[in-house]
Amino acid sequence: MTQIAIVLHGPSSTGKSSLAKALQDSSEAPMFHISLDAFVEMSRRRDMRSNEELSQALRIHHLNLQSTLKRVAASHFGIVLDLVLRDTTAFEECISALAPRRTYVIGVCCPLVVLEERERNRPDRGEGLARSQFGHPAYSRLYSMRLDTSTCSPEEGAQRIRSFINAQSQ
Numbered sequence: 001m002t003q004i005a006i007v008l009h010g011p012s013s014t015g016k017s018s019l020a021k022a023l024q025d026s027s028e029a030p031m032f033h034i035s036l037d038a039f040v041e042m043s044r045r046r047d048m049r050s051n052e053e054l055s056q057a058l059r060i061h062h063l064n065l066q067s068t069l070k071r072v073a074a075s076h077f078g079i080v081l082d083l084v085l086r087d088t089t090a091f092e093e094c095i096s097a098l099a100p101r102r103t104y105v106i107g108v109c110c111p112l113v114v115l116e117e118r119e120r121n122r123p124d125r126g127e128g129l130a131r132s133q134f135g136h137p138a139y140s141r142l143y144s145m146r147l148d149t150s151t152c153s154p155e156e157g158a159q160r161i162r163s164f165i166n167a168q169s170q
């Protein structure tokens, strides 16, 4: 799958990373899985000495993400972008960085009770994160497609996304 970009958008623990890996596994051509998390991990929130310093670090992470998106978008590699972002401006900046690719934005969702169960089983996420993000207006945007991951495995979800994209491109 080349010259398109798939954006997975939704709250924590909805299964975006799992879907991204399943999309990579089932792709004929190599795909880059790009996530803001990979950039955010370059600095540590607890080291920041003021809100201003924290904002500055976050801005650097966003700019790094955008330049990476532009670089990969200019290549022949497939792209699956995994985003929790609730800030509309930052979200739109990411979509713009993917131009001129045809971009499919998939709303990844799940009932809160399932999210909280998944969160409890994760060592890498603090309890309450999914609840704090769940129902945010940013996740009510108009999507190319919505996927409820409580209804499918990551592999089935990846297959549904592929079928949707194939149907759109015919």
Ligand SMILES: Nc1ncnc2c1ncn2[C@@H]1O[C@H](COP(=O)(O)OP(=O)(O)OP(=O)(O)O)[C@@H](O)[C@H]1O
Residues within 6 Å of the ligand: 010, 011, 012, 013, 014, 015, 016, 017, 018, 019, 037, 082, 084, 118, 119, 121, 122, 125, 149, 150, 152, 153, 154, 157
């Ligand atoms: N379709 C699914 N069915 C059952 N469990 C799932 C499914 N998708 C993901 N999970 C489980 O839910 C947890 C969170 O999944 P994942 O890391 O993919 O979510 P995420 O949306 O990328 O989270 P975050 O935004 O916090 O990085 C993992 O333990 C994963 O195994």
